[in-house]
Amino acid sequence: xxxxxxxxxxxxxxxxxxxxxxxxxxxxxxxxxxxxxxxxxxxxxxxxxxxxxxxxxxxxxxxxxxxxxxxxxxxxxxxxxxxxxxxxxxxxxxxxxxxxxxxxxxxxxxxxxxxxxxxxxxxxxxxxxxxxxxxxxxxxxxxxxxxxxxxxxxxxxxxxxxxxxxxxxxxxxxxxxxxxxxxxxxxxxxxxxxxxxxxxxxxxxxxxxxxxxxxxxxxxxxxxxxxxxxxxxxxxxxxxxxxxxxxxxxxxxxxxxxxxxxxxxxxxxxxxxxxxxxxxxxxxxxxxxxxxxxxxxxxxxxxxxxxxxxxxxxxxxxxxxxxxxxxxxxxxxxxxxxxxxxxxxxxxxxxxxxxxxxxxxxxxxxxxxxxxx
Amino acid sequence: xxxxxxxxxxxxxxxxxxxxxxxxxxxxxxxxxxxxxxxxxxxxxxxxxxxxxxxxxxxxxxxxxxxxxxxxxxxxxxxxxxxxxxxxxxxxxxxxxxxxxxxxxxxxxxxxxxxxxxxxxxxxxxxxxxxxxxxxxxxxxxxxxxxxxxxxxxxxxxxxxxxxxxxxxxxxxxxxxxxxxxxxxxxxxxxxxxxxxxxx
Numbered sequence: 001x002x003x004x005x006x007x008x009x010x011x012x013x014x015x016x017x018x019x020x021x022x023x024x025x026x027x028x029x030x031x032x033x034x035x036x037x038x039x040x041x042x043x044x045x046x047x048x049x050x051x052x053x054x055x056x057x058x059x060x061x062x063x064x065x066x067x068x069x070x071x072x073x074x075x076x077x078x079x080x081x082x083x084x085x086x087x088x089x090x091x092x093x094x095x096x097x098x099x100x101x102x103x104x105x106x107x108x109x110x111x112x113x114x115x116x117x118x119x120x121x122x123x124x125x126x127x128x129x130x131x132x133x134x135x136x137x138x139x140x141x142x143x144x145x146x147x148x149x150x151x152x153x154x155x156x157x158x159x160x161x162x163x164x165x166x167x168x169x170x171x172x173x174x175x176x177x178x179x180x181x182x183x184x185x186x187x188x189x190x191x192x193x194x195x196x197x198x199x200x201x202x203x204x205x206x207x208x209x210x211x212x213x214x215x216x217x218x219x220x221x222x223x224x225x226x227x228x229x230x231x232x233x234x235x236x237x238x239x240x241x242x243x244x245x246x247x248x249x250x251x252x253x254x255x256x257x258x259x260x261x262x263x264x265x266x267x268x269x270x271x272x273x274x275x276x277x278x279x280x281x282x283x284x285x286x287x288x289x290x291x292x293x294x295x296x297x298x299x300x301x302x303x304x305x306x307x308x309x310x311x312x313x314x315x316x317x318x319x320x321x322x323x324x325x326x327x328x329x330x331x332x333x334x335x336x337x338x339x340x341x342x343x344x345x346x347x348x349x350x351x352x353x354x355x356x357x358x359x360x361x362x363x364x365x366x367x368x369x370x371x372x373x
Numbered sequence: 374x375x376x377x378x379x380x381x382x383x384x385x386x387x388x389x390x391x392x393x394x395x396x397x398x399x400x401x402x403x404x405x406x407x408x409x410x411x412x413x414x415x416x417x418x419x420x421x422x423x424x425x426x427x428x429x430x431x432x433x434x435x436x437x438x439x440x441x442x443x444x445x446x447x448x449x450x451x452x453x454x455x456x457x458x459x460x461x462x463x464x465x466x467x468x469x470x471x472x473x474x475x476x477x478x479x480x481x482x483x484x485x486x487x488x489x490x491x492x493x494x495x496x497x498x499x500x501x502x503x504x505x506x507x508x509x510x511x512x513x514x515x516x517x518x519x520x521x522x523x524x525x526x527x528x529x530x531x532x533x534x535x536x537x538x539x540x541x542x543x544x545x546x547x548x549x550x551x552x553x554x555x556x557x558x559x560x561x562x563x564x565x566x567x568x569x570x571x572x573x
Binding site for chain 1: 496527556
């Protein structure tokens with residue numbers, strides 16, 4: 001369950017990264033491509049081959065953002081290479097745009113020989129531009145510059161830029177991975193801790209129980225009184241262990257007072273009791289835990305003893321009051337009297353009163369109130 | 374004399390209870406059931422004073438069986454036993470009008486006393502069960518959980534609004550409720566809090 005959820009959330013981060021990539025790469029490339037087309041194309045032939053190169057470049061870019069460029073990259077490289085060769089032969093200086101884009105997507109993700117691939121790509125672009133110089137004998141110097149040097153250098157620069165981008169994305173992916181691993185590690189550590197605690201509590205008891213039961217079995221005929229004694233001890237021991245195991249399982253389960261109030265409210269409403277919650281102030285952090293204990297105890301009492309129809313909970317900065325109707329004559333306080341002791345140790349006062357079928361539980365921390373002012 | 378039907382899929386425990394309850398007090402076990410369907414059938418046939426039913430059972434669980442029984446016998450008194458009440462279970466059981474909730478680990482004498490308390494028309498919920506329900510349940514509504522889930526996945530408020538087909542103001546309201554209930558200052562802290570408590 002946790003596995004699939006984590007992967008799902010990781011996938012969501014990847015999706016967002018992908019979309020961001022798509023927005024930052026494809027439109028600028030399309031814009032530059034169209035601009036080049038408008039500025040440099042001098043015939044329908046030029047426009048035609050540049051469009052073919054641009055489309056191949058954009059398709060590669062789109063596939064790259066989806067992380068699935070390998071299948072499309074090689075055919076694209078072939079198409080754009082042919083486009084550049086055709087452009088070079090027909091005096092179209094801008095026809096290398098496609099091949100430089102596709103190349104710069106293709107080289108950085110390679111695992112090995114990236115530098116060799118980079119210079120190989122530059123050499124390829126230079127070689128494909130060379131026929132222009134060979135078929136046109138005039139202006140050899142400027143033609144070498146336009147069709148060999150500039151495209152080769154442009155490919156080097158754009159691919160170099162993509163190296164940096166690739167590093168950035170690798171870094172993000174790595175961060176995401178390490179975040180997932182950390183979460184997994186925390187879960188594993190917690191499991192080990194829990195298992196050893198559980199073993200400490202139950203392993204010991206099981207050994208003792210096994211011995212005592214064996215003893216009782218032996219004593220059954222000879223000394224039934226002692227056998228009974230042993231069985232009673234087993235009973236107590238197992239009872240204690242059940243309590244300890246429960247505490248272990250729920251030790252981490254502590255909510256803040258706001259959440260506990262919400263849950264208490266939901267419980268009352270489920271039992272058909274109308275609840276009004278009044279927050280006069282946010283409770284002081286120091287008393288939240290104690291107020292929570294009073295709330296739990298009072299909730300239990302109301303659910304159990306009273307035929308309550310209405311409950312009103314008022315929460316102040318240093319105190320809380322709970323009033324419910326439908327209360328019969330006040331019984332023994334039970335859990336509340338134990339709580340009163342604990343509250344007194346922390347400077348808290350617990351008041352309970354009963355009048356006209358209404359029961360009031362109020363807790364206040366007067367000292368804290370004074371200090372706060 | 375109080376009559377009961379005992380429904381529990383754990384045969385060892387059920388048999389032990391069936392043997393111990395009559396020994397502890399004035400209780401007659403009319404029938405035993407080992408899953409939810411049998412529990413429904415046995416209750417409708419025997420009409421016991423109190424149905425004692427385990428929460429966790431195969432096929433139809435305790436809550437499902439209680440819902441079916443309520444339709445046919447709205448007045449049926451029900452005591453629910455539980456090993457470890459999952460968050461929200463007590464709330465659902467109360468909604469179904471279950472009168473009693475006792476931990477399975479309780480002493481048979483205690484269970485007997487509670488059966489008689491319920492038969493006398495009162496309600497009984499073990500303090501540890503209800504206290505646990507207060508600290509262990511999820512206070513967030515489904516919608517609040519939805520917006521926190523989307524927050525955890527890194528979406529902005531505008532994106533969450535788009536995905537859940539809500540107005541941005543509504544999303545902000547849900548987020549601020551969730552932050553208030555979890556006592557956190559940012560929506561990301563609230564999402565983390567919810568995730569740590571296994572609510573998402």
